[in-house]
Amino acid sequence: MSKWKNFSIWRGRLPHWRADEVSYYVTFRYRRDLTPVERRLLVRGLLKPEGRRFDLHALFVGRENTELIFQVKDAPTGRPYELSEIIEKTKLKVGRNIVKITGERMPPFYGESFDRIIRDEAEYQERWQAIFDAATETDEDEEFLYLCEQPDA
Numbered sequence: 001m002s003k004w005k006n007f008s009i010w011r012g013r014l015p016h017w018r019a020d021e022v023s024y025y026v027t028f029r030y031r032r033d034l035t036p037v038e039r040r041l042l043v044r045g046l047l048k049p050e051g052r053r054f055d056l057h058a059l060f061v062g063r064e065n066t067e068l069i070f071q072v073k074d075a076p077t078g079r080p081y082e083l084s085e086i087i088e089k090t091k092l093k094v095g096r097n098i099v100k101i102t103g104e105r106m107p108p109f110y111g112e113s114f115d116r117i118i119r120d121e122a123e124y125q126e127r128w129q130a131i132f133d134a135a136t137e138t139d140e141d142e143e144f145l146y147l148c149e150q151p152d153a
Contacts, residue, residue, distance in 0.1 A: 017117050020080055023057065025127045026068045026087055028113035031106070033063045038098050038108070039144050042066065045094040046087075047146065053081045058128050059146040060135040067131045069118070087113050 005020040034042065039061045046068065050056040057069040068087075072080045088111075095107025118124045135145035 017115075018080075018082075019117060021071070023069060023071050023118040023124060024083055024115050025118055026070075026083065026113050026115045027065055028087070028091070029065045029110060030108045031110065032108050034061070034108060036140075036143075037101075038094075039063070041097055042090075042094050043144055043146065045090040049086050049090070053086050054083070055148070056146065057148050058131045060131045060141075061144040062134060062141065067127075067134070069124070069127055069131065083115060084113070087115075 042061045043059070046059055046061070046066070047056070050070075052073070053075075054070040054072050057071070059068045059070075060066065070083075072083050072086070075081050091107070091109040091113075095109050098104070099107055118127060132145070132147065135141050
């Protein structure tokens, strides 16, 4: 018996666990470092579905990678949105904009993200704090940090 409601697993290159009413930690790397303008585009793209498709708890768009914590909302069908649709579509759209700006042949994002169901409050606090610490290492990175909810200490 699964610990989570409607638990399922599917596999791309990585295994992806899905369940209803859980928080996810998602991270993805880039092929190269992003410029501040590109990081702002990615922040805007990831904030766009916030409140409609997911409830964002923490987001940091770094030079080398992005990290998020969020809960997926239910679609009009009554089933939760597929988190890969939210994240990968955003990466695709922002990647196309970056290609237009830079003239590069390929967007800077890899095709698949690492996602994980956050298993308990201790892991939630650990992931949230790691995102906050990464974003506050230098003053210039705080601009790319978005926090909605701080975990209980």
